[in-house]
Amino acid sequence: MAVYFHGESRNFHLSNDRISYILTVLRNGHLGHLYFGKKLPDRESYNYLLEEALRPMTSNPYEGDRKFSLEHCLQEFPVYGSSDYREPAVEIREGNGSRITDPRFDSYRIYSGKPRLEGLPATYTECPGEAETLEITLRDSVTNVCFILSFTVFRDYDAVARSCKICNNGTEPVHIERIMSFTLDLDDNYYDWIQFSGAWARERFPEKHRLHTGIQSITSARGHSGHMHNPFLILKRPSADEHQGEVFGFSLIYSGNFIIQAEVDTYGTSRIQMGINPFQFSWFLKPGETFTAPEGIATYSSKGMNGLSGIFHQLYRERLIRGIWRDKERPVLINNWEATYFDFDEERLIDIAKKAHSAGIELFVLDDGWFGCRRDDTQGLGDWTPNKNILPDGIAGLSRRIEEECGMKFGLWFEPEMVNKKSVLYETHPDWILQAPYRKSCHGRHQYVLDFSRKDVVDYIYSSMAAVIKESRISYIKWDMNRSITECYSKAYPPEQQGEIFHRYILGVYDLYDRLTTEFPHILFESCASGGGRFDPGMMFYAPQGWTSDDTDAVERLKIQYGTSYCYPLNSMGAHVSIIPNHQLNRSTPLSTRFNTALFGVFGYEMDLTRLSDREFMEIKSQVEFVKEYRTLIHSGTFYRLLSPFENNEAAWMVVSHDKTEAITGYYKILNDVNAGFKRLKLAGLDESFQYTIEGKGIFSGAELMSAGLVINNPPEQDKTASDFRSEIFLLKSQK
Ligand code: DGJ
Numbered sequence: 082m083a084v085y086f087h088g089e090s091r092n093f094h095l096s097n098d099r100i101s102y103i104l105t106v107l108r109n110g111h112l113g114h115l116y117f118g119k120k121l122p123d124r125e126s127y128n129y130l131l132e133e134a135l136r137p138m139t140s141n142p143y144e145g146d147r148k149f150s151l152e153h154c155l156q157e158f159p160v161y162g163s164s165d166y167r168e169p170a171v172e173i174r175e176g177n178g179s180r181i182t183d184p185r186f187d188s189y190r191i192y193s194g195k196p197r198l199e200g201l202p203a204t205y206t207e208c209p210g211e212a213e214t215l216e217i218t219l220r221d222s223v224t225n226v227c228f229i230l231s232f233t234v235f236r237d238y239d240a241v242a243r244s245c246k247i248c249n250n251g252t253e254p255v256h257i258e259r260i261m262s263f264t265l266d267l268d269d270n271y272y273d274w275i276q277f278s279g280a281w282a283r284e285r286f287p288e289k290h291r292l293h294t295g296i297q298s299i300t301s302a303r304g305h306s307g308h309m310h311n312p313f314l315i316l317k318r319p320s321a322d323e324h325q326g327e328v329f330g331f332s333l334i335y336s337g338n339f340i341i342q343a344e345v346d347t348y349g350t351s352r353i354q355m356g357i358n359p360f361q362f363s364w365f366l367k368p369g370e371t372f373t374a375p376e377g378i379a380t381y382s383s384k385g386m387n388g389l390s391g392i393f394h395q396l397y398r399e400r401l402i403r404g405i406w407r408d409k410e411r412p413v414l415i416n417n418w419e420a421t422y423f424d425f426d427e428e429r430l431i432d433i434a435k436k437a438h439s440a441g442i443e444l445f446v447l448d449d450g451w452f453g454c455r456r457d458d459t460q461g462l463g464d465w466t467p468n469k470n471i472l473p474d475g476i477a478g479l480s481r482r483i484e485e486e487c488g489m490k491f492g493l494w495f496e497p498e499m500v501n502k503k504s505v506l507y508e509t510h511p512d513w514i515l516q517a518p519y520r521k522s523c524h525g526r527h528q529y530v531l532d533f534s535r536k537d538v539v540d541y542i543y544s545s546m547a548a549v550i551k552e553s554r555i556s557y558i559k560w561d562m563n564r565s566i567t568e569c570y571s572k573a574y575p576p577e578q579q580g581e582i583f584h585r586y587i588l589g590v591y592d593l594y595d596r597l598t599t600e601f602p603h604i605l606f607e608s609c610a611s612g613g614g615r616f617d618p619g620m621m622f623y624a625p626q627g628w629t630s631d632d633t634d635a636v637e638r639l640k641i642q643y644g645t646s647y648c649y650p651l652n653s654m655g656a657h658v659s660i661i662p663n664h665q666l667n668r669s670t671p672l673s674t675r676f677n678t679a680l681f682g683v684f685g686y687e688m689d690l691t692r693l694s695d696r697e698f699m700e701i702k703s704q705v706e707f708v709k710e711y712r713t714l715i716h717s718g719t720f721y722r723l724l725s726p727f728e729n730n731e732a733a734w735m736v737v738s739h740d741k742t743e744a745i746t747g748y749y750k751i752l753n754d755v756n757a758g759f760k761r762l763k764l765a766g767l768d769e770s771f772q773y774t775i776e777g778k779g780i781f782s783g784a785e786l787m788s789a790g791l792v793i794n795n796p797p798e799q800d801k802t803a804s805d806f807r808s809e810i811f812l813l814k815s816q817k
């Protein structure tokens with residue numbers, strides 16, 4: 082891995098053993114883009130890739146020169162209004178109203194490692210030699226505003242990480258109206274665009290269309306990344322599939338309002354951008370101040386979408402998730418939400434925990450309803466003091482009993498960013514919610530959003546959460562967020578800074594996470610926003626796992642987990658077995674299928690085990706044993722999608738250990754079919770020459786399993802037990 086600089090051509094070449102990213106300083110001092118993809122040999126100049134041609138209807142910066150125009154240059158940090166007409170990376174509004182910026186090359190430095198982003202989540206390095214960073218400073222000479230762009234290339238991950246700092250070194254304040262974290266200009270448009278969209282309970286369903294002329298984008302303006310679109314995009318060559326072909330991935334490490342867009346011009350080039358959504362955003366930057374934009378990651382794989390997911394999984398698992406839980410086995414948990422909702426008292430919780438312990442479950446999580454006057458969702462949020470009517474000795478007493486009497490670890494639910502009007506907090510501080518002057522605020526689930534752009538509000542919530550944590554035995558926290566933001570106005574800031582509040586809000590969330598994870602490093606955090614409404618890489622920096630969706634139906638979960646897996650590793654996806662009929666869909670699926678689906682995530686239960694039959698309980702006991710035996714393989718191995726539930730009446734996926742001696746495959750047949758054909762499931766990621774034993778099936782070479790496939794169904798007359806929603810797990814073991 083290295084960053085090369087060639088003085089004469091002013092080319093910078095970032096590469097590792099597999100990828101190259103090449104940029105240059107253009108004639109006018111702006112940054113041009115030359116190449117991103119499969120590794121290229123280093124050479125003095127790749128400037129021959131730049132276009133300079135006389136074209137009608139172009140504008141040209143140099144008098145007398147009709148060949149150089151920014152409109153026809155691939156660029157790294159484009160601006161609008163000085164011969165480029167496409168969407169810019171940055172827009173600065175000066176005091177005089179001008180929006181023209183001229184970011185010219187000023188200096189560069191190359192160093193080992195990777196910078197931290199102040200107050201923001203980002204990938205990191207741990208040991209020397211893992212990454213190299215190129216830092217380029219561009220300067221606008223009229224305002225003396227500088228743009229410090231960082232490009233990091235990793236030794237072990239085929240990804241380029243970018244971020245940008247804007248420093249106002251001038252004497253006048255400016256407004257930042259737009260700042261993109263990553264711009265990548267591709268030289269053609271022959272790509273499929275795949276976004277991950279949905280809604281509550283059906284998050285991150287892949288949607289594909291051919292890239293077309295004009296602008297296409299996914300965004301959030303809800304104050305969180307959202308259920309509707311995920312800050313992740315795949316561009317793939319139309320012929321690429323899960324196993325082969327060229328694929329790019331774009332992921333923004335941010336949890337607030339975002340945009341990812343592609344602008345395809347009429348010359349067939351494609352400008353991909355990601356960053357803070359410029360809609361409703363502006364930042365007032367005074368002289369001497371700096372603004373840091375979130376980090377964007379772009380990856381490249383020539384091994385199809387499974388190859389691309391493998392890069393993201395490894396990078397995020399190893400160099401985004403932090404703390405002791407990064408490398409530790411995640412506990413099997415039981416959460417009381419779908420078991421009791423608000424209808425519980427201490428003894429009911431203890432009964433469930435005792436039963437769960439006897440099934441081998443390790444962590445008991447108390448969900449919503451334990452604090453203030455909360456007995457339903459209309460009241461109590463904001464008052465993080467235990468309700469002594471239901472928990473006589475508070476969380477301190479309950480957590481002690483869970484540990485001592487039930488032999489389990491204890492976890493607790495919070496929704497720190499919210500308040501109900503019926504609460505002591507709102508009565509005391511009605512001005513602490515986001516609210517426009519002289520106007521009413523919308524509620525969502527009867528709750529209002531606390532103004533996390535204010536330090537005093539974050540300080541208060543920190544103190545009340547820390548007080549509960551300190552007096553109790555808490556090993557896990559589920560951090561929920563159950564509504565989107567409206568009326569985003571803060572009474573604490575002047576008019577010219579109101580465009581900052583959405584971003585300042587999310588900085589406040591990160592700040593609270595940072596304080597809690599620093600002060601209580603032993604606690605495992607799980608992020609949640611009405612299920613998967615803030616399932617993004619920004620959250621993963623603080624909370625190693627996220628609640629993937631409120632939908633716990635096994636069939637729907639196949640789709641949700643399948644879609645989520647394109648970017649996010651299995652050890653980040655909370656996945657629970659719940660009771661039937663399912664609470665979201667009323668569907669009944671076999672316990673085995675609920676288990677076989679949740680197994681490929683961070684595993685847990687969401688049911689009252691005391692109400693199960695003996696047979697069901699025994700089945701759960703052996704499920705827990707199985708998880709304990711295979712969770713390390715599932716969470717650290719390489720994941721492959723095999724059959725998509727979006728395209729078939731079946732689904733399949735598998736995980737292969739790093740040394741390829743072990744693998745686990747999940748196969749799911751959604752609806753039973755009559756007189757079905759013989760099925761061969763082609764596996765992936767194995768060693769062709771290894772002999773794998775599959776219990777109940779036989780011994781097969783990796784080559785056979787990957788090319789001929791594993792025969793998974795019996796002829797119908799032999800398979801009398803088959804019904805809808807069936808599934809099977811296959812374990813593969815080999816001696817080297
Ligand atoms: C939404 C979450 O997604 C659920 O799991 C549960 O914690 C409820 N909130 C509690 O209000």
